[in-house]
Amino acid sequence: MADNYDLIVLGSGPGGYVAAIRASQLGLKTAIVERESLGGICLNWGCIPTKALLRSGEVLHNMKHAEKYGLKAEGVGMDLDKVVARSRAVAKQLNQGVTGLMKKNKIDVHMGTGHIDGVGKLTITDDKGKKSQLAAKHIIVATGARARDLPFAKADGERIWTYRHAMVPKEMPKDLLVIGSGAIGIEFASFYNDMGANVTVVEMLDRIVPVEDDDISAELAKSLKKQGMEIMAGAGVEDLKAGKSGVTAKIKDAKGKVEERKFSHCIVAIGILPNTENIGLDKLKVKTTKGHIDTDAMCRTNVKGIWAIGDVTAPPWLAHKASHEGIICVEAIAQEMGNKDVHPHAMDVKNIPGCTYCHPQVASVGMTEKAAKEAGHKVKVGKFPFIGNGKAIALGETEGFIKTVFDAETGELLGAHMIGAEVTELIQGYTVGKQAELVEEDFMNTVFPHPTLSEMMHESVLAAYGRVLHI
Numbered sequence: 001m002a003d004n005y006d007l008i009v010l011g012s013g014p015g016g017y018v019a020a021i022r023a024s025q026l027g028l029k030t031a032i033v034e035r036e037s038l039g040g041i042c043l044n045w046g047c048i049p050t051k052a053l054l055r056s057g058e059v060l061h062n063m064k065h066a067e068k069y070g071l072k073a074e075g076v077g078m079d080l081d082k083v084v085a086r087s088r089a090v091a092k093q094l095n096q097g098v099t100g101l102m103k104k105n106k107i108d109v110h111m112g113t114g115h116i117d118g119v120g121k122l123t124i125t126d127d128k129g130k131k132s133q134l135a136a137k138h139i140i141v142a143t144g145a146r147a148r149d150l151p152f153a154k155a156d157g158e159r160i161w162t163y164r165h166a167m168v169p170k171e172m173p174k175d176l177l178v179i180g181s182g183a184i185g186i187e188f189a190s191f192y193n194d195m196g197a198n199v200t201v202v203e204m205l206d207r208i209v210p211v212e213d214d215d216i217s218a219e220l221a222k223s224l225k226k227q228g229m230e231i232m233a234g235a236g237v238e239d240l241k242a243g244k245s246g247v248t249a250k251i252k253d254a255k256g257k258v259e260e261r262k263f264s265h266c267i268v269a270i271g272i273l274p275n276t277e278n279i280g281l282d283k284l285k286v287k288t289t290k291g292h293i294d295t296d297a298m299c300r301t302n303v304k305g306i307w308a309i310g311d312v313t314a315p316p317w318l319a320h321k322a323s324h325e326g327i328i329c330v331e332a333i334a335q336e337m338g339n340k341d342v343h344p345h346a347m348d349v350k351n352i353p354g355c356t357y358c359h360p361q362v363a364s365v366g367m368t369e370k371a372a373k374e375a376g377h378k379v380k381v382g383k384f385p386f387i388g389n390g391k392a393i394a395l396g397e398t399e400g401f402i403k404t405v406f407d408a409e410t411g412e413l414l415g416a417h418m419i420g421a422e423v424t425e426l427i428q429g430y431t432v433g434k435q436a437e438l439v440e441e442d443f444m445n446t447v448f449p450h451p452t453l454s455e456m457m458h459e460s461v462l463a464a465y466g467r468v469l470h471i
């Protein structure tokens, strides 16, 4: 006999576990199925453990620059095993936190690999091969994604790493090649650079962090080069061979010159592949695009009763997007089940912020200046540098700027782009403004506390309208 539920959530990442909590709040009898670790990639192998590593890198960097603050730090060094152990402990703490949340919300956790046998039917196979059946009115697919390999070289965990290997290094890379300059590639490049490796980043497109505004890419490239990294944009790795002592990469640079280069290790960060295989989607004829499940703005697939959220669906592939979809999706399910008190709203991709926790940090929401112009907007652009902000000077963090892009006719904030210290904490101010559809006047009339980095957000808006105060 199958256990009966209102909802089964397949996968317990930030999409799945948040969906399960919201479902429980709405009174749905809920089960969650997970084959590896509660919390998914985000808590165990993604967002959180990388931030723990990056924090160690940041502290080391600051210790090395102690003199700048009138301090002495002698014998500064690092113990890689302890740095990694701290990161794993942080991940474990959060994984246990999710276990507690499932218990508190009376969500049944089933450890094992799930397979959807039909609408409302799911089989779980545990690690001993034992099978059990669940049934539910609704199933949410939240199975996430995994690292994409190069077509000509598979990650071996020794010399060629994916993010999973890079998170638990057995040894410190001496000369590190990072292929791909999206958020994951750049964060690892930044961490290992701070830890003392010689880092080379190869990006196929003509600039690093290519989803960001052109000015941000240029400023980040300048900063990373100043920190000692080699940045090769418009370049491609055409072949990669792992040997006993390192890797040999055939790299074609932006001018078309091909060279063989040797590195001790390589991190491949060229994107992700959705976990859509072997879970029963083909038989149900669930529609996908490049493997990612197609959904509407309420996370419905083309098959009634099957829903999908997070990395397994369309981009952006971010934890907060997955969680937010989890909430929207469950509220839409509850509404379908007759709950009149929920009012799910459709996801607006334009208002999803993106952050890269490299050094200096990068954060943005909305359109780049180029995209806004291409979309036909007449724009007003403001830019304010960290060097013009008292708190930034006091912190010794004068690198970077905040850029805002407004529609010249309506005053709508089309996009905000930041690079510098703590910008990943600042971006939410603009995100709230965008969500609330504030215009330039609202930002200008808002009082920002002094002294804070957030004052630069005010100044950037003032700059767009010719009213900047401190430059």
Ligand SMILES: Cc1cc2nc3c(=O)[nH]c(=O)nc-3n(C[C@H](O)[C@H](O)[C@H](O)COP(=O)(O)OP(=O)(O)OC[C@H]3O[C@@H](n4cnc5c(N)ncnc54)[C@H](O)[C@@H]3O)c2cc1C
Pocket: 010, 011, 012, 013, 014, 015, 016, 033, 034, 035, 036, 037, 039, 040, 041, 042, 043, 045, 046, 047, 048, 050, 112, 113, 114, 115, 142, 143, 144, 145, 163, 184, 275, 279, 309, 310, 311, 312, 317, 318, 319, 320, 321, 322, 355
């Ligand atoms: C190194 C790295 C750093 C990142 N940093 C950030 C960041 O700073 N900010 C940010 O927003 N995003 C970040 N991300 C992306 C973020 O981790 C993902 O967007 C997020 O985890 C997606 O959540 P999800 O719930 O869709 O899937 P996942 O977190 O991938 O979870 C899916 C879960 O489903 C399980 N599963 C899959 N198939 C089955 C099955 N058949 N049966 C049972 N269980 C199954 C998996 O084991 C997994 O636990 C990072 C990713 C990486 C790799």
